Amino acid sequence: MSKVQSLEELRKMRDQLRNDLDLREKSNDPESVIQIRVSMGTCGIASGAKETMSTLIYELNRQKIPAVITQSGCMGYCKQEPTIEITMPNSEPIIFGHVNSDRANEIIEKYIKNGELVADIIPINFSTPY
Amino acid sequence: MKDIAFHISDITENSLGAGATEISIEIDLRTPNKLEVIITDNGCGMTSEVVSSLSNPFYTTRTTRKVGLGIPFLIQSCEQTGGEVVIESAVGKGTLVRFSILTSHIDAPPKGDIASALAMLMTGNPSIEFSINIHLQNETFLLKSSEIKSELGDIPISFPQVTLFIESQLKLFI
Incomplete structure (x- = not known):
C-alpha cells in the first residue's frame, strides 16, 4: 500500500508557507488571512462551483495571496449559484x-x-430564514 | 451533473450535511471499463423508509425547497450505463453509498477531474477526517487527512498550495 510519496515535499511546503505568510506570529489570529467559502450543494456543483473553486485555488496560489478556501453546503441562494462568501481580515x-x-x-x-465592490453581491445584512 | 467528479462531490456533500466527522471515499478501478465508487460516512444515517424514498426527486429533508435532485441524478447517470446505485444506512451509525458506472457505455458521463474534486473536498472541509482509497490493478493508494495535517502542523490544510499539492499526488493515480 503506497502512501503519499513526497512527504518531504509537503514538509518543505509547510516551511515555505510559514515563511511566506509569517504565520507563526499570526496563527493565534485566524482573522489574519482571507477566508473564502464556496457553496457546494447540488445546485452549486451543477452550476459550476467546482471550476470556480479551482480558479480561486489556482489564482490565489499563483499570486501568492494568503487565503484559505473551504467549502460549504447550499447557502440557500440556489438561483444565484455559484456563490462564494469572502471574509477579508477584520471585515464583514x-x-x-x-x-x-x-x-x-x-x-x-x-x-x-x-x-472595490463588483456586481452581483447578495445582501446578507438582513436576516434570512436559512 | 456534467461528470463523475461532480457526482462524487455531491454525494460527499450529503455526508457533510448528515453531520459526519469521518468520510471514506474509495475509488475502484480494478475492473476494466468500470468505475466503482464507495462513499462511507459516520453521519446520522437514515431509516429504511427514508432510504427507499431517496430515488424520488420530490423527496427532501430540506425545508428551504421541495426538491432533492442529487441522488436521482446519480441514479440516472449510473443506470443509463448499466451500472447501479446501492445505499445502505443505519440511524446513528452512518451511510454507505456505492455506485458503479460502466465507462465503456456510450451514455457514460466523462470522468471529469476526480483528483481535483477529491483534493477540494479534503482541503475544503478541514474539520472532517477524509480517507481516500484508490484501488488500481496492482496497487492501492491511500491518503488520509490526518496524515497531511500532522505534517502541516499549524499550517491550515485549506491553503491553495496544499490543495494543489494533494491534487498533484492524486493525479498520479487517477
Missing part, C-alpha cells in the same frame, strides 16, 4: 453570486486586491 463577510471562473478572477482583482 460578503457573498457574491453568479461567480464563474471569469468573475472569480474579476473578484480577486477588484475586491480582494483593491477593495
Whole structure:
C-alpha cells in the first residue's frame, strides 16, 4: 500500500508557507488571512462551483495571496449559484453570486486586491430564514 | 451533473450535511471499463423508509425547497450505463453509498477531474477526517487527512498550495 510519496515535499511546503505568510506570529489570529467559502450543494456543483473553486485555488496560489478556501453546503441562494462568501481580515463577510471562473478572477482583482465592490453581491445584512 | 467528479462531490456533500466527522471515499478501478465508487460516512444515517424514498426527486429533508435532485441524478447517470446505485444506512451509525458506472457505455458521463474534486473536498472541509482509497490493478493508494495535517502542523490544510499539492499526488493515480 503506497502512501503519499513526497512527504518531504509537503514538509518543505509547510516551511515555505510559514515563511511566506509569517504565520507563526499570526496563527493565534485566524482573522489574519482571507477566508473564502464556496457553496457546494447540488445546485452549486451543477452550476459550476467546482471550476470556480479551482480558479480561486489556482489564482490565489499563483499570486501568492494568503487565503484559505473551504467549502460549504447550499447557502440557500440556489438561483444565484455559484456563490462564494469572502471574509477579508477584520471585515464583514460578503457573498457574491453568479461567480464563474471569469468573475472569480474579476473578484480577486477588484475586491480582494483593491477593495472595490463588483456586481452581483447578495445582501446578507438582513436576516434570512436559512 | 456534467461528470463523475461532480457526482462524487455531491454525494460527499450529503455526508457533510448528515453531520459526519469521518468520510471514506474509495475509488475502484480494478475492473476494466468500470468505475466503482464507495462513499462511507459516520453521519446520522437514515431509516429504511427514508432510504427507499431517496430515488424520488420530490423527496427532501430540506425545508428551504421541495426538491432533492442529487441522488436521482446519480441514479440516472449510473443506470443509463448499466451500472447501479446501492445505499445502505443505519440511524446513528452512518451511510454507505456505492455506485458503479460502466465507462465503456456510450451514455457514460466523462470522468471529469476526480483528483481535483477529491483534493477540494479534503482541503475544503478541514474539520472532517477524509480517507481516500484508490484501488488500481496492482496497487492501492491511500491518503488520509490526518496524515497531511500532522505534517502541516499549524499550517491550515485549506491553503491553495496544499490543495494543489494533494491534487498533484492524486493525479498520479487517477
